[in-house]
Amino acid sequence: MSLQVFDGIISDRGSRYAVSGGPAASRAAADALLAQLTARGRFRKATHHSWAAIFAAGPVREDDGEAGAGQLILQMLERAELRDHVVIVTRWYGGKELGGDRFRHVAAAVRHYLAETQPKTG
Template sequence: MQVFDKIISDRGSRYAVSGGPARDRAGVEALLAELKRNKRFAKATHHSWAAILSGEPVKDDDGESGAGQLMLQMLERADLHDHVIIVTRWYGGKHLGGDRFRHIADAVRHYLSETGLGQG
């Protein structure tokens, strides 16, 4: 699993993005469990994720309404299959409105760029 921590900060909220190969839902759950073994990540407010597993789109907003769908659309455009991307947010006390979607998209783009995935 690759983790890119502290990539975005806005009005107290902080974001990280991580991910790795996953063939099925159990693989996604294993990566989430691995991430949450880090105490800092265990205390995060949201771990939104998306993946296309065996051709089937799956997602979980984890309380960050709409996040999974946005991430899924980006994975589909990148044609990235059997790989989960997780956007973690530590809520900073102020609502970000529509900016939160921009931050989620920026986090996914950061992951795709840094890992070289979804380039074709």
């Protein structure tokens, strides 16, 4: 399975973000990519791995303690019409609450992933 990782893309008040993902046509495939990611040293110690995917069987999302993050990722995947692909936003909590800025960071991470991995048009 091909996992792409973009690490250190956002830093705010001590929290750090990365975004990862790859092709996944089922929940089992998504779980395998998540396991591959969390097997990496520093990713193993991350506070949250929020993710979403849209499979033929329907959409799946997981907040992993970052309430609402999975839904936001899912909405962005729906808008991008990205199917059979999992996108994971990882956060290392820095000790300060980010409030609504955490949603801005999750969205920016997903935008980064889409910009780096989707074919360019035009």
